[in-house]
Amino acid sequence: MGLLITCTLVTTLYATTMTIANVSLPQIQGALSAGPDQVAWVVTANLIATAVTIPLAGWMSNRFGRRRVMAIGVAGFAVSTLLCGLSSSLEALIFWRVLQSGFCSPLAAVAQSVVIDEFPGEQRPRAVAIFMMGVGIAPTIAPLLGGYVCETLSWSWVFYIMLPIAILAFFGLFIFVRPDPPRAERAELDWIGFLSLVVMISSIQLVLDRGEREEWLSSLQIVFGCFCAVVSGWIFFSHSLTKERPLIDLRLFTERNFVLGILIHGIFGMLFITPMVLMPSLLQQLQDVPEFEAGSLIAIRGFATTISMLMMVWGASKWDPRLLLLFGFGTHTYAGLTMAGFDMNTSFLEVSWVMFAQGFGVGCLWVPMTLVTFSNLALDRSAEGAMMWNLVRSITSSFYVSLSFIVIFHTQKMSYSELTQWIIPFDNRFEFGLTQSFWNINEFSSLMQISNEVTRQAANIGYINVFHLFLWASILAYPLILMISWPPRGDKSQ
Template identity: 30%
Template sequence: MSATTTHAAPAPLSGAQLWLAAGALAAGNFIAVLDTTIANVSVPNIAGGLGVAANQGTWVITSYAVAEAITVPLTGWLTARFGTVRLFVTSMLLFGLFSMLCGMSTSLEMLLTCRVLQGLAGGPLMPLSQTLLQQIFPKEKQSTAIGLWSMTTLVAPVLGPLLGGVLCDQVSWPWIFHINVPIALICSYLCWQMLKRHESAIQRSRIDSIGLALLVVWVAALQLMLDEGKNHDWFASNEIVTLAIVAVIGFAAFLIWELTERNPVVNLRVFRHRGYWVSVLTISLAFGSFFGATVLTPQWLQSYMGYTATDAGIAQAISGILSVLAAPLVAQLTTRMDPRPLVFMGVMWLGAVTLFRSFATTDISFVQVALPLFFQGLGMPFFFVPLIGLAMSSVEEHEMAAAAGLMNFLRTMSGAIATSLVTTAWEDKAKYYHDVLTGLSDAGGEAVHSMGTVFGTEPARNLLNYLVDSQSIMLSTNEVFWISGLSFVVAACVVWLAPRPTRVADTSNVH
């Protein structure tokens, strides 16, 4: 590749201009991360508004996550080809455009198409916002830049359900997307006006088009198989079998091509470092468990516990309080000690709280729902911050950008896959427990007959079915939380497979 445009490094910003630009960059990162969870509590509203089943509504979450995951590894190539500032501003404008179209959607097909495009536009915003924040802050204030980026990354996912709930209850579901439009317009204007002199050098570089095509094919086939499997009786369906074959062959071809390509779109060679692959495995298991439970909680509270979208969002958002308070402490500890004990304690704490939540009953109060989530938030920064440091300290300096992109890709993919698996398991287990409880509660019809003398036969049958439904959903929810909790425990133990890091990674140029 050869550079066609070069730029001298401009001086960092200062004063009000620095904080205005930092606010715009942080807001860009915030809305990109926010949209991974803002639809969580809105799924019942979206499904009802578009006339589709609630399980189809979860595609709104997974489609965005998968599309976002695909573009994260491409950020480095796109930056070299178009420039950091130009790419950030363009991505922000496209994110706003597709957000507007999401809110204007009149069918599930249109909404999913726009969510995919929104995810493709939003993928580069997270790494580019980090890169630009560290460019505009003076060297002595780099910790402030990292702290600001980390804060928006931690806070946005927990505020998403709360904001989504309030907008759904007080206005309507399209506004969970429309709210992005003015933010995107303002941020893109401010960033272009203040940061265009910070534009990076542009290089004419070839993209690994075959690797990218294979990546899209196997990821799309896998996610479609997971999303559609429960609706087609899994491998009894030719469609699901075909998708599985495409996913397996596509993945195998992708591995072979990327390991032999000179300039791969995803540098799989970084997995030769034990500390890196252990960190990636840990974050994939833990984040998948966390995200799956995060998606399930508001659906359970709204659909079966009588919560409004706002109340479900408040219960979920409470988990962010201790995350924000603990993040600065964790950042300091990560630079002073072995990160493995921090990760172990953080992930084990998440697992312990999730296992505690698996003993809920149908008469659980709001406080009993929210309090464990409040304390669970303490584990998030201990899990997230030191694990990234451990991963980056395990690879060579010139591999850090590729390693960070691959780690973000697999983290996002694990969340999308976990969403499909959790919702499928939740529904399947609910049906299983419904059949078991029906047999146990009224195998001979005596209960319906006895209640029928008071309420009438049909009302009695409906009442008994309602009771069985609520209990089967509760049992299914508890079992999913139990499995998620065990997955956290496994992830916490896995981190000890990593060797003790010999250096602290400088992530100031990682994107």
């Protein structure tokens, strides 16, 4: 149990760092004099660094041993987290966030492989359920905690409060996790594969993040980014298919359930992180909700996840994982339908219920996704499989968050232009009735108020479009779930 708790704490560090700063973005933006798209790099830089360093998890485990990798990662995470809180400029904060993510991103994959190896057979579903509570609950509780300390202290404390967890995890590694010898025969790093993967992911992320501002292919920078992504992608895949021991062994994708599990997990990555990034921004900027209230709304999702994860501890070995997956993605479809109908007058109760439903579905997805993905994978491939599992989720999360911001900004510009066409001096609504009492188009102050309101409404349309994308993304998972080949209970160990 000590080993399981330690691995859960280690993974909690990785999961918490993804979302705890989201609710403090408006305060960071004001404190460091940054624009909305600039401060978004506090999130996207974290996701990029996570995506490009996760592939190193398998190589580092083979080269140095899993306990040593986790210990170095936790120590580096603690130092970089402290320096994040001490940052006095946006550039410094982004730099330390990159290092923070670089140190902690391999932790989840390595800890997951330890749990899978140490708890085989019938013990695995319950152990995985407890372990996944750290992955599933921490990112949803983090905004509440971050909102509280941000409101009562300052944004720096959203980083400081993670240090005690890092210290506990560090000492727990040396007490409960057995040292494992390095595997020298697989210790060579595939530099070509690693560098081409880094360039490919970074180029795509750069294109997505800066494309809207630079007017896409009208900018040489975006054209060059697309060129780099295509060339590096071709190098990576051709090299991985021909090298004997590549960075990512694509032969893993010959196993049916592993492929389906990875694809489903990739879709889940898009759905899991997006509301936690967008909801605080929507509530704070469009409805003037305080940081703590915004965090508490998302924490309701964490409470629901806790309930369903506890149910998984008891029932994961009894229920067909395909049914659990259908139910979990069904709650996301319902959430997408409801969020697509949000407006400026959406009540606290409505948002709370949607967050609860989605959170309950999240808890129902983690365990069956893990069991399906690793059901037929050999134990000696678990480290590589766990690395790929976490890599795909990080990539899809990063790209989808960037795509969401693109939709919001593009829709906001288009909607603002369309809405302002209806604000003309000859509109009788500005001459008579209630509108005249607070909006007089002959006064500059009233024109500013009208402009601000149109901006808010245009931004709200952008969020609604993102929630429509969320809805369709959840539907993509259904045919994949139906293709899963699940053996009868007792025929094959899970």
